Amino acid sequence: GAVVSQHPSRVICKSGTSVKIECRSLDFQATTMFWYRQFPKQSLMLMATSNEGSKATYEQGVEKDKFLINHASLTLSTLTVTSAHPEDSSFYICSAARTGPNSPLHFGNGTRLTVT
């Protein structure tokens, strides 16, 4: 069964508003979670690494003030898209590893964000 739960699965928002996406590890604790973005017919691009109890690590080119990440507990990480614009419309997917580094990542089912 699913080990990573992501919510919501779909969200439509108006330009200028903020949207929060939640990612939960269901039966294990994840000190690290990863947020990916995927455009249609393209691969997954790592946006940031979410670290429990500390600041997230963002990949080059990803605006940390636009994509706020909070990893407040060992089972929950949130991604907030602030002041969303139509170009932020995309498929956002979170992931976590059950065990240590180099363990396979398990992915949530993704969130389809549409900004109108």
Add this chain to the structure above:
Amino acid sequence: GQQLNQSPQSMFIQEGEDVSMNCTSSSIFNTWLWYKQDPGEGPVLLIALYKAGELTSNGRLTAQFGITRKDSFLNISASIPSDVGIYFCAGHYGNKLVFGAGTILRVKS
């Protein structure tokens, strides 16, 4: 960043045929993983490879971790309609998981 070159980009095959896809890189990876993604969903792990030369099967799927640690292949035998989807290779480079561009598989029944 590190890149994985995945090929072919897409395949359109007859049901029952075998499928082969591969990934290569100029860098050494610690692990190789193969995922399948259905439309509108997150990737699902198919096979994980941890050692150079490792050959692992999961039902009709077989994958190998290249000896040089710079490549991997995935074979699907006797394809069926539900094999349709996008297959991604991925590799751990440090603590980050890097993805290939994906192989779109279509199966003609």
